[in-house]
Amino acid sequence: MSERGLTDAALPGSPGRVDLAHLWKQRWFRWPVFALGGMIVLQLVEWIADPESEELLSGGQAGAMLRWSVPLLLAGLGGMFAERAGIVNIGLEGMMVLGTWFGAWGSVKYGPVIGTAIGLLGGALGGLLHAIATVSFGVNHIISAVAINIMAPGVTRFLADEIFSGYAGGSISQSPRVASFGSVELPVLDRVSWLTIIAFAFVPLAWYVLWRTRFGLRLRAAGEHPSAGDSLGVNVYRYQYAGVVISGALAGLAGSFIVTELTGIYREGQTNGRGFIGLATMIFGNWRPGGTALGALLFGYADGLQLRDRDGVHALLLVGVVVLAVLALRRALSPKRTVVEVGLPAVIATLIVVWYLLRDTVPPTFNQVTPHILTLVVLVFSAGRLRPPKGAGQIWRKGEH
């Protein structure tokens, strides 16, 4: 059943040989190339759609894209840490909700810096709960996460009523306004929050931790083959705990970011399913930090765009066409192609082009679900190339395997 990527994981011939194909396999090389390619595509689309429009990749747009992609990036990295340790975390949404409230509360009381740390801890608390249930008690990962997702909004609403209601401007469903983290002026991107910079610094950091440290190796072993780790004296439970708590902390940070950097206020329901999009981001990124960042930029771009310009959203359809065309082409060039795999994206792409030509705007909710649709497309057409951790979702008990 398992489709081994034998074709693309060919043996590296002699160790010293450096060629493009080999270079392409290196993450550090591939990611910037993708990003560059994405920018070029956007520029092209913009030019085709409307030579006068500045919106698709203006400086402001680039800044917005960056800003709106941060929560998705952090949630995606969070999901990655948990799943790399073998624990599926669809509770990211709930942990992010906790992050928004705790972040807001902390910021109101102690200012944005300490507030952000408190938001992070709030999310970590959710992660800890998930870890206790799944790792210590062997509860199914989905079930535990669903419980957290149900509970978190109740907890925050309760807390908001208890605490925010006492402040001017606060109520059961919102906090007083909070200050933001502080920012720095950068070329092209305008003002960029320090927190945004920190968030993006997590991308190489996560890679380094997971692939270059003892902690990361053991954490990944817990997610790939826990029994192998166990037989070599690795305390699998400990690393699973670590993975899930880090996961919750990152989700909490994401929630806190929404409050201090995006809206400047805690509002009930403001995560708006971003935890789930974070999960989508992680899948899109093939459980890797670089890929997750790419996914976050793409999805965050869609998220940020709708706020600014409906024509831009319209033009975004063309981006979808390009993505699908590339998919179809790649399938067509692969030796294992099937009619469906090549045909379906081609047909969908054609339909989108027709739609684009017939209508001037798209429903504003359309690009809210771009990430979801794209993730489904990725799952359907690249399932064989995705490489989730082998043990993710399985309940591992020491001594029973």
Place this chain on the structure above:
Amino acid sequence: MTAARRSRSELLLGFAAPVAAVLIALVVASIVLMISGSNPLDAWASMWEFGTRLETSVDAINRAVPLYIAGIAVALGFRMNLFNIGVEGQYILAALVATEVGTKIDLPGPLHVAVIVLVAMSVGAAWAAVPAILKVTRGVNEVIATIMLNAIGVSFVAAELLGRWDSAGQDTRTADIGESGHVPGINWLLEIFTRDVGKGRELYGFLFVAIAVGIGYHVLLTRTVFGYDLRASGANPSAAEASGVPSKRMILAAMIGSGAIAGLIGLPDILGELYHYGGDFSQGLGFLGIAVALLGRNHPGGIVAAALIFGYLDASSPILEVEGDAPREIVTIMKGVIIFAAVVAYAVTERSRRRRQVAAAADAVPTTSTEIGANP
């Protein structure tokens, strides 16, 4: 004799876990209330007093009816180890489309309702068929696929409603379904036993549908070959396959069946009280359905109890704010704690049950390695 005692103690253990979960939730909620400066005893007393009123009971049952259907929809998938997280999107989409169809047609009473029900079930089934097909053809994990499809479905509904608002300046809701499409209340059923139900409360006639769904689910699973096949696929897919159960067909059947039931979730409210689809339609029942199915251990009777507990919590919580005892959100916290405590308790008791059974079987059989039996 010992076997009988053992099975009785196991039954007791089965009940002990959910009861313990509710008690733990009470304790946790009490602590939270105390920390926040409320008196938990006052709060529970008001909730009890208010909750036992006839009108509140009607509210609770009306709330429990959709929850029960949601629980059954989820449980059907669970029995096959399929996580239909998509119940949420399936029922919301189904409710909107069915309501739309209901407003557009005019048929004699029962037929009108039947068409709406049929449409709702078909839409739910169709939306559930998407992840099912993706799973059997492309191996896409149904949890991820249904999460994505929930967002897509809900966003489609939102786009529909917003579009309406944009164009016609209307409220963000559909038109009303005609009189013939309403399901009459069944207060007479209660009034046989007690006084008249007041304050305009109507016990949903859809209660009967929920009961029928529960019975149908139970009969299907425990009394039919199909149900056996379904449970076998859930218990051990490879063994089921070797026994002649076509696994892909079972995934499709379970998922689509689950979606069809999910299509019904919104109808008690729409056909019994609202008669339209709009902002006042309650969302989140799909996720609560997961909780209810878990708490009820996928058993049709257990789900009744779980749905009623959640229904009563919801129906009796408004009094907390009226009386100023505590914020009503304490109830959501309780629900969460109940789910958590229950799943942990189930996981723990399940493991101890396994251990005891293995030990008991080893005791019951005096084996030495040289014993050779078998004389057919």
Place this chain on the structure above:
Amino acid sequence: MTAAVELQGITKRFPGVVANDGVTFSVESGEIHALCGENGAGKSTLMKILYGMQPPDEGTMSVDGRPVHLRSPKDAIALGIGMVHQHFMLADNFTVLENIILGSEPSKGAGVLDLTAARARVEELSRAYGLDIHPDQVVEDLEVGERQRVEIIKVLFRGARILILDEPTAVLVPDEVDELFRNLRELKANGVTVIFIDHKLDEVLEISDRITVLRAGRTVGTRDAGSVTAAELAEMMVGSELPSPATGETTVTDSVAFAVRGLTIAGDGGRAIVDSIDMTVRRGEVVGVAGVEGNGQAELIEALLGLRHAQGTIELDGTDISHWSVRRRRNAGLGYIPEDRHRRGLMLDAPLWENAMLGHQARSPNARGIWIDRAGARGRTEEIVERYDVRTPNIDVTARALSGGNQQKLIIGREMLAEPKVLIAAHPTRGIDVGAQASVWNLLRQARRDGLAVVLVSADLDELIGLSDTLVVMLRGRLVATLDPARVTPRELGSWMTGAALDTGDAA
């Protein structure tokens, strides 16, 4: 010279079985010592005790002359004992290097991996012991033999001087076995002590210095490889008082119950996994399929049952069933005893009576039309429990509660009472104790006398020779020989299975 490892009076009991009963066993430093015995003789348990995975109930153990007390594999590793499991413990998505260093990673300080140092050390080990591997390859892309070398280096990397290999050749093809033996000799030359678990006598004689034989949990004796023959070892392993799987008089009839023609299963990359197999089984006949594991037997069985797509025809009583669904085949009289009970045969957490209808759930007495007949199914289960001597408190306990032997008797009972025309039995005595093994053999013999046609796939050569009327040998997906079990010895059969006989002899 002190013994590298010495075990005295080791006893280990499991519910219902005594796996080791006062085992005494001593390994000299720097030798290759084989531990032989039939399935269920207690070899694996003994090795798990030696590796600290299970504590013994009684007995003492010493390493390099010092008495030791192992609580976990960690302790064993610290004493220089390493184990290569039969099922490899490797993360597929990791590189060779990552797999090797996991758990004892060289560090540059602050928990940062020192990959350069690790790679250098692995390459050095690989050179020193002639174990050819590339540290940066992903394990997923490796052949079985290469994976085994990774496992061995993994153990050496931790400084092991005593190496335990649990049935290392079971998963290898002959060329890989040769390579493994070369590696083992190299290790020995470097002073490593090797404990080698196996039951293939020719291999054991070829590679080891001394051989210890276990039988039914007890030590039978230790011999020098130079002064013992395969026949003597076989006798030690089987003993005289234990029942052997002999069939007695022939019951083969002329009527063909099951005929397979040109059965082919295409594999990846053009090579067929199962390659134009022809096979005929007559009523009252047991056709034994011999072969080293992984030569297509499992796939053949799946194709016969309809679980796997295949070309060619399969006829049951003269009817072509090759396009039938699994259920239709089973209802038509195809019985199945799976190789892995837990995976293919049982629902471990379902009650016994539900397990007793698995595979026959759509027919009488378990069902009437679309409805399950609970009374009928429970009655049938009671009948199985009674007639096939399934030891259980009642029929409502879960299948998990039963011992392996009783689970197997339940499966055999449910297949037999369904009155099959053809029975496909895969490793029917694997992993069950000696007593249950004998009763399973009795049941198969009985079925054969009653006119059943049986396809028996097994790795236990004595079982194959003893039970079969006709023996076929499967090698790389093809049937390469048809042998007469009355005249073939395990050794000859073994050489057919490895392909050695293809060059020298011809089929009997």
